[in-house]
Amino acid sequence: MSIKLIIADDNSFIREGLKIILTSYDEFEVLDTVNDGQEAVEYCTDHDVDIALLDVRMPNLNGVEATKLITEQTNTKPIILTTFDDDEYIVDAVKNGAKGYLLKNNDPERIRDAIKSVYNGNSILQDIILEKIKGNLQEKEEVKTKIDTSKFTERERDIMALIAKGYSNKEISKQLFISDGTVANYISSILGKTGLEHRTQIAIYYLTGKVN
Template structure:
């Protein structure tokens, strides 16, 4: 069932591959929930489109000519031009980490299904930072800092349950079902936890729990 929205989610697609851009544009344009307001082949073009027509979500490739996705994301976030969902093949784990530090709200693997793409965009649109499990596993595997570096002291057992569920990539609805609490309660817990760690979104919390590194 489609999520009810007053207006379509305005999306900009930034990728230097014509095939990727056109494919995602077609996938989104045939869905009444989305409006692709522009396509860009590099970060600079994405910024210019965002300045002209305010987007809700920008799908941003990392490696692009002229201006890469990391630099573009930093500019977009600093100037409140929209929320960024990173597209990645995570060839370089450091690039993903840098994009997170730049303020990206989510990470999407390019070999996604159309429905997964749409759901990830909606999650970012509604304020939920998202990261695919395989990317979290890669960050954990490649991290030089072990999981044990995450300090559990100062947290209640329920808060630890919430943190672990976030790190597993579960949505608020899935966490609520797993822990037999309401979605509102889950949201309140996550807000409190993020404030304790001075983190901006749940994706950063997941990375911190799994790798011991605070992205921001």
């Protein structure tokens, strides 16, 4: 079964280039290319689309705004694909339901793998995202939370704090002297309590107190 894609980018050269690259893989079917976020939303509303590759900076409706509408109105999974790594866009895209955030300078194989991973239910967020979030903090030790801590156990709060500092599951397990599997179980519990979907959203929630 082919993974059905659309590509939204106001740069026709990039749009068509991506289409050529992606159609070279048997597992992808590029249904259409569109010029902006509004066209992407309308196409996903009217058609059965698995993945929408969205540029950030587009006229009429940008990729972050389109992500929100596509997530709310369709079953399509948005992936932000951009040359920009602005903090504001990263955080807002994740909050709006982006399942992936990749820079266009990735090699085709990495983009291919990311699309397949998102299609299979995973979230792909490059290390640069948490690095940007951490970059907003002067020192790791200065991380402060704005969440309602009463909803979480002490261990869950510890894990959320470490996620917000950019720690991987393996690093968290070493820090707290628990197994990787136990860390994963705690993260699943946190996701269940908050309605969030992945660990990057946990980091943003811990830092801002907002789930959307």
